Amino acid sequence: MLVVPALGIVQILMWGSTFYLLAVLAPAIVADTGWPFRWVIAGVTIGLMVAGLISPAVGRAIDRHGGRPVLVFSSVVTAASFAVLALAPSLAVYFAAWTLMGVGMGAGLYDAVFAALGRLYGQEARGAITNLTLFGGFGSTVCWPLSAYLVAAWDWRTACLVYAGLHLVLALPIHALVFPPDRSKGRPAGAAARAQAGGLALSPDRRIVFWLLAGVQTLAQAVGSIVIVHLLIFLQARGLALAAAVSLGTLFGPAQVAARVIERVFGHRYHPVWTMFAAAVLMTLGLAMLLAERPLVAAAVIVYGAGYGVTWIARGTLPLALFGPERYAVLIGRLALPSLLAQALSPFAGALMIERFGAFATVAALAALAGANTALVAFLWTFAVRRPRA
Numbered sequence: 001m002l003v004v005p006a007l008g009i010v011q012i013l014m015w016g017s018t019f020y021l022l023a024v025l026a027p028a029i030v031a032d033t034g035w036p037f038r039w040v041i042a043g044v045t046i047g048l049m050v051a052g053l054i055s056p057a058v059g060r061a062i063d064r065h066g067g068r069p070v071l072v073f074s075s076v077v078t079a080a081s082f083a084v085l086a087l088a089p090s091l092a093v094y095f096a097a098w099t100l101m102g103v104g105m106g107a108g109l110y111d112a113v114f115a116a117l118g119r120l121y122g123q124e125a126r127g128a129i130t131n132l133t134l135f136g137g138f139g140s141t142v143c144w145p146l147s148a149y150l151v152a153a154w155d156w157r158t159a160c161l162v163y164a165g166l167h168l169v170l171a172l173p174i175h176a177l178v179f180p181p182d183r184s185k186g187r188p189a190g191a192a193a194r195a196q197a198g199g200l201a202l203s204p205d206r207r208i209v210f211w212l213l214a215g216v217q218t219l220a221q222a223v224g225s226i227v228i229v230h231l232l233i234f235l236q237a238r239g240l241a242l243a244a245a246v247s248l249g250t251l252f253g254p255a256q257v258a259a260r261v262i263e264r265v266f267g268h269r270y271h272p273v274w275t276m277f278a279a280a281v282l283m284t285l286g287l288a289m290l291l292a293e294r295p296l297v298a299a300a301v302i303v304y305g306a307g308y309g310v311t312w313i314a315r316g317t318l319p320l321a322l323f324g325p326e327r328y329a330v331l332i333g334r335l336a337l338p339s340l341l342a343q344a345l346s347p348f349a350g351a352l353m354i355e356r357f358g359a360f361a362t363v364a365a366l367a368a369l370a371g372a373n374t375a376l377v378a379f380l381w382t383f384a385v386r387r388p389r390a
Contacts, residue, residue, distance in 0.1 A: 003120075004128050006178040007113055008135025010075075010171045015136050016143025017163045018047065018078070018105050023140070024147035028156040035091055043098035045344045050102025051109065052340030058107050059115055059333015067116020071175035074108025075167050077101075082164035086157040108171075110136065111336040114316035118328035120180060125325070126272070129316035130264045137257040137309060209322055209384040214335050216276060216380060219373045220311045222342040223283065223366050226350035227304065228252075230362075234290060237359035238297050248301050255302045256309025263310050272321045273381045276314035280374040282307025287367035291360070315339075322384055 081101035088094040150159035235245035286304025353362040
């Protein structure tokens with residue numbers, strides 16, 4: 001089936017050209033414009049915050065109209081945001097471009113596509129979601145070299161115009177022509193009424209499950225974002241030179257993809273809560289290993305990367321397993337709000353922790369938070385999965 005591979009190609013472009021964009025373009029933007037580096041980097045924070053704030057509305061839109069119109073909208077808006085970014089004469093316009101890009105990110109990154117696949121495939125969406133994440137893991141692998149080439153051959157503004165064109169000539173046709181239209185013949189009256197009201201109408205027990213799941217995903221995303229942004233600092237704090245830290249850092253992406261492949265092969269045999277539990281354990285173990293002596297540093301990156309990689313699978317499959325397909329799109333939108341805000345704000349919090357307490361203490365605190373999240377997943381399993389069968 002072409003749907004998932006085609007969407008996977010778009011996800012490589014979406015992640016690589018938005019979330020990972022400034023890793024390559026920021027120095028060139030600063031050199032060309034003279035804008036402060038911290039304000040240039042703030043662009044992606046603005047984008048993620050906007051993506052989080054609109055995610056509940058995106059979930060409701062997918063629930064009502066299906067995934068295709070929302071994904072088409074994301075391609076058009078993202079292309080427009082790159083055009084504005086390329087022409088930005090001031091920081092104010094630069095921030096406006098990232099605000100617009102945040103709308104495209106909220107409507108076109110994993111959470112929106114998970115919701116669209118859940119509506120399309122229903123309870124059978126787990127395999128499609130897992131397969132999709134295999135592609136997304138290559139976002140930086142593909143787009144970092146492309147961005148570097150475009151900046152070296154021309155400039156950062158030309159790079160943005162090229163990405164605008166790619167979203168129009170590649171992502172837009174895939175979303176418009178490959179993703180199937182919504183053929184739903186209608187939902188039960190109660191479900192339609194809930195969707196129209198924008199509410200979930202959860203029972204008290206289900207509401208607790210929802211907030212537990214939101215807490216697990218948000219904490220995992222907060223820890224994960226800090227480590228991704230500050231990984232090289234943490235590695236250098238273990239006595240590694242910058243070149244060695246960069247070399248070890250390249251293990252992070254392949255570890256994510258390898259873990260996702262393993263989950264794809266064996267994941268159908270167990271409940272998705274165990275995917276999230278394994279992710280939390282691996283993230284905790286990887287951070288704990290990073291506190292140990294240098295011989296364990298490479299293993300720490302691999303173990304942690306594997307754990308972080310499968311959190312994204314659980315992010316899509318666990319809500320489907322716990323709540324079913326009927327309210328899945330709305331739930332995904334609601335769950336994305338706190339986790340995307342955490343993803344946007346936690347790197348800044350991590351920087352403050354490093355400045356105040358040092359890299360070693362920050363890693364120790366992150367290991368403790370990851371351990372607490374492991375306990376929270378265990379409680380979620382007890383409350384939401386094991387208890388109903390008793």
